[in-house]
Amino acid sequence: MHSITDQKLTDHLAETLYDALRQGVMVSPLTDRYPALTIEDAYAIQQKLIALRLQDGEKIIGKKIGVTSRAVMDMLGVGQPDFGQLTDAMVYNTGDPIPIDTLIQPKAEGEIAFVLKHDLMGPGVTAADVLRATEGVMACFEIVDSRIRDWKIRIQDTVADNASCGVLVLGSRLVDPRELDLVSCGMVLEKNGEVAVTGAGAATMASPVNAVVWLANTLGRLGIPLKAGEIILSGALGAMVPVAAGDNLRLTIAGIGGCSVRFV
Numbered sequence: 001m002h003s004i005t006d007q008k009l010t011d012h013l014a015e016t017l018y019d020a021l022r023q024g025v026m027v028s029p030l031t032d033r034y035p036a037l038t039i040e041d042a043y044a045i046q047q048k049l050i051a052l053r054l055q056d057g058e059k060i061i062g063k064k065i066g067v068t069s070r071a072v073m074d075m076l077g078v079g080q081p082d083f084g085q086l087t088d089a090m091v092y093n094t095g096d097p098i099p100i101d102t103l104i105q106p107k108a109e110g111e112i113a114f115v116l117k118h119d120l121m122g123p124g125v126t127a128a129d130v131l132r133a134t135e136g137v138m139a140c141f142e143i144v145d146s147r148i149r150d151w152k153i154r155i156q157d158t159v160a161d162n163a164s165c166g167v168l169v170l171g172s173r174l175v176d177p178r179e180l181d182l183v184s185c186g187m188v189l190e191k192n193g194e195v196a197v198t199g200a201g202a203a204t205m206a207s208p209v210n211a212v213v214w215l216a217n218t219l220g221r222l223g224i225p226l227k228a229g230e231i232i233l234s235g236a237l238g239a240m241v242p243v244a245a246g247d248n249l250r251l252t253i254a255g256i257g258g259c260s261v262r263f264v
Contacts, residue, residue: 009034010041010044010045010048011048013030013034013045013160014045014046014048014049014051014052014160015048015052016030017045017049017147017160017161017162018049018052018053020104020147021147024101024102024103024104025104025147026104026105026146026147026148026149026150027147027148027149028148028149029148029149029152029153029154029157030042030045030148030156030157030160031154031156031157037156037160038156039078039082039155039156039159041156041160042155042156042157042159042160043159043160045159045160046084046085046159046160046161046162046163049160049161049162050085050087050162053087053089054087058087058088058089059087059088060085060086060087061086061087061088061091061229061230061231062085062086062230062231062232062233063083063084063085063086063215063219063226063230063232063233064083064084064085064086064142064163064165064168064232064233065081065082065083065204065211065212065214065215065232065233065234065235066081066082066083066084066144066158066163066164066235067080067081067082067155067158068081068203068204068205068211068234068235068236069203069204069235069236076153076154076155076158077154077155078155080214081205081211081214081215081235082155082158082159082163083163083215083218083219084159084162084163084164084165085162085165086165086168086231086233090165090166090167090168091167091168091170092167092168092169092170092261093169093170093172094169094170094171094172094258094259094260094261095260095261095262096169096261097262097263097264098143098167098169098261098262098263098264099263099264100243100244100245100263100264102167103143103145103166103167104145104146104147105145105146105150105151106143106144106145106166106242106243106263107143107144107145107240107241107242107243108141108142108143108144108189108191108240108241108243108249108261109141109142109143109144109236109237109238109240109241110139110140110141110187110189110197110199110236110237110238110251110253110259111139111140111141111142111204111233111234111235111236111237112137112138112139112140112182112185112201112204112208112234112237112253112256113137113138113139113140113168113170113171113231113232113233113234114130114134114137114177114208114212114231114232114234115134115135115136115137115138115174115229115230115231115232116133116134116135116226116227116228116229116230116231116232117133117134117135117228117229118132118133118228119133119225119226119227119228120133120212120216120225120226121216121220121225121226122216122217122218122219122220122221123217123220123221124217124220125213125216125217125220126213127207127209127210127213129213129216130209130212130213130216131177131178131209133226133228134177135174136174136175136176136177137174137175137177137180137182137208137256138170138171138172138173138174138175138256138257138259139171139173139251139252139253139256139257139258139259140168140169140170140171140233140259141168141169141249141251141259141261142165142166142168142233142236143166143167143168143169143243143261144164144165144166144240145164145165145166145167146158146161146164147161148161168231168233169259169260169261170231170259171256171257171258171259172257172259173256173257173258175255175256175257177209179255180255180256181201181255182201182207182208182209183200183201183202183206183207184200184201184202185200185201185253185254185255185256186198186199186200186253186254187199187200187237187238187251187252187253187254188251188252189238189241189249189250189251190249190250190251191241191243191247191248191249192247192248192249193248196241196249197238197239197241198238199236199237199238199239200237201237203235203236203237203238204234204235204236204237205235208234208235209234211234211235212226212232212234215232237253243263244263245263245264246263246264247262247263248260248261248262248263249261249262
């Protein structure tokens with residue numbers, strides 16, 4: 001078994017993913033080379049990967065929750081979501097151009113982002129706690145990207161690779177979540193003027209709030225708080241959309257607002 005105590009292997013695999021990120025190249029699945037890797041091992045690799053990015057001057061600004069739909073859980077053979085870290089180097093504002101050559105094999109997802117005004121520390125966090133701690137929600141794109149060749153991922157591969165984080169695009173409107181129905185709010189995602197994906201809040205663990213509850217309690221058991229000011233991406237409201245240079249995407253979430261991005 002390649003366990004979490006094998007620090008040399010953890011460091012090596014983190015450095016492999018870091019080099020792939022910086023050089024814009026793909027690597028073979030970690031689970032092909034080390035089939036005994038556990039999810040706990042994968043999170044240890046993720047922590048080291050993030051530490052390498054922080055050494056470059058990046059700062060953590062929030063978290064993302066992935067694998068929130070039953071379809072993706074079934075595909076990866078797991079019964080719970082995963083999480084990754086967001087840094088300031090990942091953030092774009094609505095309408096900003098994203099150079100496609102800064103990504104490897106990107107796909108776009110429409111999501112609801114939560115912006116916290118109070119710390120949240122699990123375990124024991126409830127949906128009411130999450131709503132009280134939220135400054136507002138906004139429409140956002142998560143541009144997921146994988147350093148693992150051809151997206152041939154198992155759950156350990158995506159976790160180690162920072163939950164397949166690429167970059168994120170934040171809308172410009174912040175809305176009080178207590179004024180919204182976050183379960184039934186509909187999303188329309190257009191690609192080059194045509195509807196590509198539709199979805200609703202219920203696609204994310206029956207409610208995006210449930211996803212943030214899961215994250216706060218999961219991190220709380222590890223002694224990690226969600227902090228005031230952090231941005232939490234709560235999970236995809238519909239299917240991923242592949243993107244390429246020249247593509248223009250726009251999403252609208254009922255009651256929350258819109259967000260747009262173009263790739264150059």
